[in-house]
Amino acid sequence: MSKVNIKVLADQLQLSVSTISKALRDSYEISDETKKKVMELATQLNYIPNPYASSLRKKKSKTIAVVLPEVADNFFSLAINGIQSIAETKGYHVLIYLSHESFANEKTILEDCQSGRVDGVLISISSETNSADHINKLPANNIPVVFFDREQEGIETARVTTNDFDCGLMATNHLLEKGVRKPAFLSISQSLPICLNRLEGFKAAVREAGIPEEDMQIIYCTDNDSMYSQIKKILQSEHRPDGLIASVEKIVTPVYLACHELNINIPKDVKVIAFATLDTAPILNPPLTTITQPAFEIGKAAATLLFKGIEKSTFDLKKESMVIPSVLIERESTL
Amino acid sequence: MSKVNIKVLADQLQLSVSTISKALRDSYEISDETKKKVMELATQLNYIPNPYASSLRKKKSKTIAVVLPEVADNFFSLAINGIQSIAETKGYHVLIYLSHESFANEKTILEDCQSGRVDGVLISISSETNSADHINKLPANNIPVVFFDREQEGIETARVTTNDFDCGLMATNHLLEKGVRKPAFLSISQSLPICLNRLEGFKAAVREAGIPEEDMQIIYCTDNDSMYSQIKKILQSEHRPDGLIASVEKIVTPVYLACHELNINIPKDVKVIAFATLDTAPILNPPLTTITQPAFEIGKAAATLLFKGIEKSTFDLKKESMVIPSVLIERESTL
Structure with a gap:
């Protein structure tokens, strides 16, 4: 391929060299449409006008x-x-x-x-x-x-x-203060930092409260479709938790549905707190305690x-x- | 600008004429990357290969x-x-x-x-x-x-x-069957066909049921921010409806919140049906009757x-x- 310079661009686009030069400098004198044409051809022909070329190229998408x-x-x-x-x-x-x-x-x-x-x-x-x-x-x-x-x-x-560790701690302490002794943490991932940090907060709180290992659970609900049946199973097990922390919003509906289905009363039988910004939180049955993220x-x-x-x-x-x-x-x- | 043909494209891209030709015909033999390059240059140089040029040009964005x-x-x-x-x-x-x-x-x-x-x-x-x-x-x-x-x-x-007129009719008839005599239709627009068609269904149903003009209301909640206070005002007025049709999903939360705030019992004091696919509908207080759209x-x-x-x-x-x-x-x- 022959060397590409401003003259080549100008010839191909039938524009003046000064127009091309201004377009490449992103001058306000040049219309967006023309700048676009110039940048496209320059990119196409691998013409690097100056050290800011890539930044100019980028600018065009807005x-x-x-x-x-x-x-x-x-x-x-x-x-x-x-x-x-x-x-x-x-x-x-x-x-x-x-x-x-x-x-x-x-x-x-x-x-x-x-x-x-x-x-x-x-x-x-x-x-x-x-x-x-x-x-x-x-x-x-x-x-x-x-x-x-x-x-x-x-x-x-x-x-x-957001302050995920602190909130994991705060959510768990809130449940413990309300009398929960067998808390379960419902997560959706073993690698997402938001889940890990919230979980670390949970672990710190239960450790500090002296909850025995066997009385706390960490449950991974990784599949949207099976979440409901998975939660139902947990609530039917002999190690039924008396407090649930839903670490993300989408766990809320399956938790509530499972409790309703099994006639498990929230908050009497199991207390629920969720990391959620659900705008229906105050109108749920019962209204949901949330860690509301900004x-x-x-x-x-x-x-x-x-x-x-x-x-x-x-x-x-x-x-x-x-x-x-x-x-x-x-x-x-x-x- | 000199006449652009396949040869020019081939030279500029350092590809064979047959590769260019195949790329322009969108042949499976050519990689997407190469097709993209060819189409971009062809577009750039205004090369119109054949009557399908515009369709080929279009295809590139995928x-x-x-x-x-x-x-x-x-x-x-x-x-x-x-x-x-x-x-x-x-x-x-x-x-x-x-x-x-x-x-x-x-x-x-x-x-x-x-x-x-x-x-x-x-x-x-x-x-x-x-x-x-x-x-x-x-x-x-x-x-x-x-x-x-x-x-x-x-x-x-x-x-x-979806069948908006039929569903407006169906929703209203459902309320009327449940004893509603002063229905109100909550809309968000005077021009959106979905709202107009649902409203027409509402009107047809109330007309057929012989509900007097003064006992039915059509209310426009066009502003998201003022929806809650607007609904509260309606529920506090002397012409308080005994049945509400929320014609779109976002009306649901303000309706429930306003009823809770004013101690108006759903469904005893006012029955509520909504056009909604809310997945929290079954866990609301009370569970919400919906027209669920596919x-x-x-x-x-x-x-x-x-x-x-x-x-x-x-x-x-x-x-x-x-x-x-x-x-x-x-x-x-x-x-």
Whole structure:
């Protein structure tokens, strides 16, 4: 292939050399449409105009990606609203990609995110994800990444989370104060830091309270479809717990349904607390005590950091990490 | 610009003429990566290989857009799952754009969808939308569009909906059978066909039952933030209804909260039925009678039609229209 320079681009696009030059510098004098044409041809022909080429190339999409496990969850839909509230002020589009808790999907999605389609990625990883290579490729390709809620260790980039360990501790202490002696922690993953941290908080609280090993349970509900029957089995076993901590929102409905089905009274027979931002929490039967995560704020903060990374290549995302605390809202399910 | 032909493309990409030719015909012998490169350069240089050029050009994104008002709604999250189940079998990405019930947002989103980013659009319109021009531009640019759930009249393209009129009638008759004499219909829009059709069903039922004009109410809750106080006011008025039809899911929580707050017993004082796919419906206090829409199936059917339109330019989407019926699930809120 012959050497590509501004003249070649100008000839091919039938534009002046100065227009091409301005377009490559992202000048306000040039229309977005023309900039797009110029950048596309420059990319196509592998023309690297200057050290900022990649950043200019990136700028053209005016789009960020949000990669998350699912949207049938109030936490994620509120977080999306927080993200969108920032993106709107920046004139950016938000594209939502769902991994459906599949590592393979997540990988394909992130490959797609490297095609110049987006300028940055906000990600909350799938429950299957336990490696970092597919995510590391993004910053390596100058696409900033910010984790929100579900992060992946082993990647040095910004993350916005909530105080999961403290809340695991706080939720468990709340149950213990209400008289629970056989607590069970319901998790969905053995690798997701949010689950691990909440679990560590749970373990610390039961240890401190002197609950014997055999009186506490840690249960993994990894399959959405079998969650209901799995929880029913636990509630029918001779080691029936008298307090449940649902470490994520989607465990709530199967827990309530199983209790109703088995005529197990919440909170008399079993007390329930859940990590959830469910807006139906106060109208459930009984109203659900929740650790309510600041979902909207987490989305907002993560997007704010991402735009700093997009707008200023010198901004060091590696140094950013933010923890926004959750709150316990007491309702009748732990009375 | 000099005439562009296959030879020019082959030279620039350092590929053989036959490879280029096969790539342009979308041959299985050629890798996706190579096809992408060829199509990009062909597009860039305005090389029109044959009458199917535009369809080939389109194919390169391997992405469809889903444009919808919000995701904090079980209907839409289930519909997305249905859409994704089809897209996955086709090897397509699904991008989700949220209009947040804003017509202006929806317009910008659809402009973005015309930039070659997506091969087709599935849309459920915002509650503010009451014109069709911004949507008509898509089929005019060879981007097939299929409506799901919330359609826009005045556009001749495929739509997958549910039997809204029948369900409005069915919901109202259910309340009347349970003894309701002063029914109120809670809507969120004066223009959305789903709301209008459900309302028409309501009107037909009350007319047939001989309910006097002054005993029925139609209430528009158009603002998410004021919904709760608006519903409270209605329940405190001297014309308090004894039966409520929530025409969309997001009306449910404010209705329950207002009743709890005012010590109004559901179903003794007021019976409630809602158009909802809420998975917490059976665990609410009391369990909620719903008109449950086949959200997953609607998403699946809409995506299936869209891919027919994408894959076969001769497939006439205008002639397609599908109605998948909803079902009434009786629970204690209308006992």
